[in-house]
Each structure stands twice: as structure tokens, then as C-alpha cells.
Amino acid sequence: MVAQDFTVDLNKPLVFQVGHLGEAYQEWVHQPIASKEGPRFFESDFWEVESLYVIRIFKRQKFLTCTVWWVIPLIWLPVVCWCISMSIRMGHTLPQIALMVVSGIFVWTLLEYTLHRFLFHIKTKSYWGNTMHYLIHGCHHKHPMDGLRLVFPPAATAVLCVPFWNLIKLVSTPSITPALFGGGLLGYVMYDVTHYYLHHGQPKSEVPRNLKKYHLNHHFRIQNKGFGITSSLWDKVFGTLPQSKAAEKNR
Incomplete structure (x- = not known):
């Protein structure tokens, strides 16, 4: 049975602690710690050693902020x-390819929103529900500035690409499927790189600056x-x- 007064020890590996929070997990995970130093996830060095090795290498070379996004x-x-070239080899013109790719990007934006929401x-409130949520997204909300665990691991992306490819095959022709899939994958790349930049970049122009403000508002306010x-x-x-601060004050 979960103790309602359970307290997470931030100095110990977190993954197998957070499940004990029960219903209190939702409140705890949405109280962000704005530190660039990420927490340790696992007690076992087998699971933790790779990320620690990367940290040591890039700290020594002073490239810590670049350890994740470029992957x-x-x-x-x-x-x-390669996907786009497949559709080209099957006889589609460049304007047709462009339309397929843009359509794939558009589909990704809806998938991005749906998955996130x-x-x-x-x-979640069960032990394993809290644990899985923390691994998928909760860790990002608890430590939003942890650059090492911000973008999606490539191995996990590869697994998720399989149902996405099969879904596109069901609704399109064999020659359209590769370019449409490639457009969706390009949308994902744009999303993950943009997400990293919104947390760690310093935009100068208005559009990315407003986008950064919009996203950090999601983390720290609403x-x-x-x-x-x-x-x-x-x-x-x-x-x-979300409403603006001015609109909230006038309510």
C-alpha cells in the first residue's frame, strides 16, 4: 500500500521512487526544478553508465549543450x-513529392499535439502508472532544463515508426507511402530540434522568441x-x- 506521506529523495535514483507517491504524483511532477543538472534515474550503473559517460566526455570538451539535439x-x-527518393523513383514529380512531404508534416503536427495532450x-496514480509516466514525460516536466533527456531516444522512435508506417500504408498507395512517411518523420525531426531549442536556445527574432515563451508557459504556469x-x-x-496573464486578471 502506498504511503500518502511518502517523500521523494532527490539525491537518490528517482525512477523507482516516484511510483510510491500515488495520487500525490501529479502535483509533485508538475512542480518543476529549473536546474540544468539532471537527476540520476537508476541505481544500477548498467542502466545509467551510458548517459554519465556522455556527460563526462562533453563536459571535458565544453559541448554539454550539444550532447542531444544533433543526434x-x-x-x-x-x-x-531515402523515403522521399523511393517515391521519386516510383515516378512522382517534384511538385507531387512536395505536396506529400508537406502533408506528412501536417499530419505530424496533429500527432504531436495528440500525443502530448x-x-x-x-x-496516473498507481505505482507502475506513475513510474511509466515519469519515464515517458514526467521527468521532462520535473526537470525541464535537463538537456540529456529532452529529445526522444532514437531506438524508441524506431519502434514507433513501425505502426506509423503501417498506418500510412493502409490509407495511401505504395508509391505515396514513402514520401508521406518521410514528411511525417521530417515533421518529427523539426519538432524535436525545435523543442530542444525552445529550452536551451536564446532566440533573437520575434517568432521563435514568442514560441519559446509559449512553451515555457506550459512548463511553468499553465x-x-x-x-x-x-x-x-x-x-x-x-x-x-492558454489565456494571457492579463485575461486571467480580468476574470
Whole structure:
């Protein structure tokens, strides 16, 4: 039985602690710690050693802020290009390819919003529910500035690509499927790189500066709204656009 007065020890590995919080987990995980130093997840060095090794290497080379984001385009952009080239080899023109890719990106933006709202912010209170949520997204809300665990691990992305590919095969032709999938994958790359930048970049122009403000508002002020990362489009469509501070004061 979960002790209602259980307290998480931040100096110990967190993953197998958070489940004991029970119903108190939701409140705890949405009280962010704005530190660039990430927590230890596991007691076992087998699970923790790889990320610690990366930290040591890049601290010594003073590239700590670049340890994560570049892995995403490095691995997935060649896959995007290969998928698009498949549809080109099957006879589609460049304008047709462009339309497929843009359509794939558009589909991704809806998937991005849906996953963030309904999976990443699912309400949990059981031991394993809390534990799994913390691993998927809770750790990011608790430590939003932890750059090592911000983007999605490539191995997990590869697993999720399989049902996404099969779903596209069901609704499109064999020659359209690769380019449409490539567009969706390109949308994912844009999302993950943008997400990293919104946390660790210092935008100078108005559009990215407003996008950064919009996303950090989701982390530090209104965490049950503002689920869009690359844009606020679907928040506007589905009514989850957060109110401004001025509007809240006038209520």
C-alpha cells in the first residue's frame, strides 16, 4: 500500500521512487526544478553508465549543450531523404513529392499535439502508472532544463515508426507511402530540434522568441494547456490555448 506521506529523495535514483507517491504524483511532477543538472534515474550503473559517460566526455570538451539535439537529425534526416527518393523513383514529380512531404508534416503536427495532450499528460496514480509516466514525460516536466533527456531516444522512435508506417500504408498507395512517411518523420525531426531549442536556445527574432515563451508557459504556469510545441495551431482548434496573464486578471 502506498504511503500518502511518502517523500521523494532527490539525491537518490528517482525512477523507482516516484511510483510510491500515488495520487500525490501529479502535483509533485508538475512542480518543476529549473536546474540544468539532471537527476540520476537508476541505481544500477548498467542502466545509467551510458548517459554519465556522455556527460563526462562533453563536459571535458565544453559541448554539454550539444550532447542531444544533433543526434536526431544525424540519424533521421538520411531516412527522410531515402523515403522521399523511393517515391521519386516510383515516378512522382517534384511538385507531387512536395505536396506529400508537406502533408506528412501536417499530419505530424496533429500527432504531436495528440500525443502530448492525451498520452504525455495522462493522469496516473498507481505505482507502475506513475513510474511509466515519469519515464515517458514526467521527468521532462520535473526537470525541464535537463538537456540529456529532452529529445526522444532514437531506438524508441524506431519502434514507433513501425505502426506509423503501417498506418500510412493502409490509407495511401505504395508509391505515396514513402514520401508521406518521410514528411511525417521530417515533421518529427523539426519538432524535436525545435523543442530542444525552445529550452536551451536564446532566440533573437520575434517568432521563435514568442514560441519559446509559449512553451515555457506550459512548463511553468499553465501545464494543462498549450500542448503544441512547433505551433499553437491545434491548441486553437481544440480549445486548449492558454489565456494571457492579463485575461486571467480580468476574470
